[in-house]
Amino acid sequence: MFFATAMVLLVSLANDREWVVELFETCVGLGFAVGPLLGGLLGGISWRVPFFVCGVFMLVALLVSVTRLEDPAEKPAPLRLGQVFHLFRKPGFLALAAVTAAYNFCFFVVLGYTPVFLGLDVVPLGLVFTAWGVGLAVGILVVGHRLARRVGAVQTLGVAIVGVLAALVLLALDLGTAWSVVVLVGAGVFMGIANANLTDLSLALGDPDRRVTTGAFNLVRWGFAAPAPVIAGLLHPVSATAPFWLGASVLVLGVAVFLAFGHRMAGELGERVLWSRWNRRARTVEGTPEEALGEV
Numbered sequence: 001m002f003f004a005t006a007m008v009l010l011v012s013l014a015n016d017r018e019w020v021v022e023l024f025e026t027c028v029g030l031g032f033a034v035g036p037l038l039g040g041l042l043g044g045i046s047w048r049v050p051f052f053v054c055g056v057f058m059l060v061a062l063l064v065s066v067t068r069l070e071d072p073a074e075k076p077a078p079l080r081l082g083q084v085f086h087l088f089r090k091p092g093f094l095a096l097a098a099v100t101a102a103y104n105f106c107f108f109v110v111l112g113y114t115p116v117f118l119g120l121d122v123v124p125l126g127l128v129f130t131a132w133g134v135g136l137a138v139g140i141l142v143v144g145h146r147l148a149r150r151v152g153a154v155q156t157l158g159v160a161i162v163g164v165l166a167a168l169v170l171l172a173l174d175l176g177t178a179w180s181v182v183v184l185v186g187a188g189v190f191m192g193i194a195n196a197n198l199t200d201l202s203l204a205l206g207d208p209d210r211r212v213t214t215g216a217f218n219l220v221r222w223g224f225a226a227p228a229p230v231i232a233g234l235l236h237p238v239s240a241t242a243p244f245w246l247g248a249s250v251l252v253l254g255v256a257v258f259l260a261f262g263h264r265m266a267g268e269l270g271e272r273v274l275w276s277r278w279n280r281r282a283r284t285v286e287g288t289p290e291e292a293l294g295e296v
Helices: 002-013 017-043 048-068 081-089 091-118 122-151 153-172 177-205 210-225 227-235 242-269 276-286
Strands: none
Touching: 017 048, 017 122, 017 177, 081 091, 081 210, 091 122, 091 153, 091 177, 091 210, 091 227, 091 242, 122 153, 122 177, 153 177, 153 242, 177 210, 177 242, 210 227, 227 242
């Protein structure tokens, strides 16, 4: 509820959607990265202190919301739950949702399980994930939208998810702690690129009513993220690298969906993708008479 509401407010209050997406995704990523380090340091005082500080942060957020935000002059029309699910009938948005589901599952396999896999102490682990968060911010603020302006948002998303897939395979190969840390930070950059463009694409491909779009997008995003750490934990007794192999397998499905339907997303945005000629060729072949079997 919080993520969907925050995104709706940011998009509705800002003039530059691209900047809003960058700001939102950067704040989320840095929160994920710095939170464990801060929690570990404060936990050295008492296990109660991190929870107290979180409560203080939320109280500050509440005060800022109450004092700085105003209700719109005109109240929006009531939103029906069916509107959110109706959005999945759009081919481009449905394809994006499938890719988002696979990617976000893998995102939280990395975020939830890698601390267990690395086996570092609290402070070193916090520093590693702070570096991951910096990589995430670089991907969002420096690379993501600049690359999208050059080659298109859809193709940029493709580069990002292939990069994350490569990182998962490298983590699964267990090259050692030092190399795993390097791969994790590199994965952060690709994840930043993906996060920026996934959110932007959802707003572009979705419903004109941003409440509907953010509701549907966050339903997929967090719905498939939630079970990832649990499943990774259940697989850990099988093998230390099994969660990464599972994540890679899931993302392979996401890449397959992307290659099959990425041209639909691009078409709705007025973009082109390099492999669209493959889709055209396939449709041409499918439209020709079937060859007789056994004919030379």
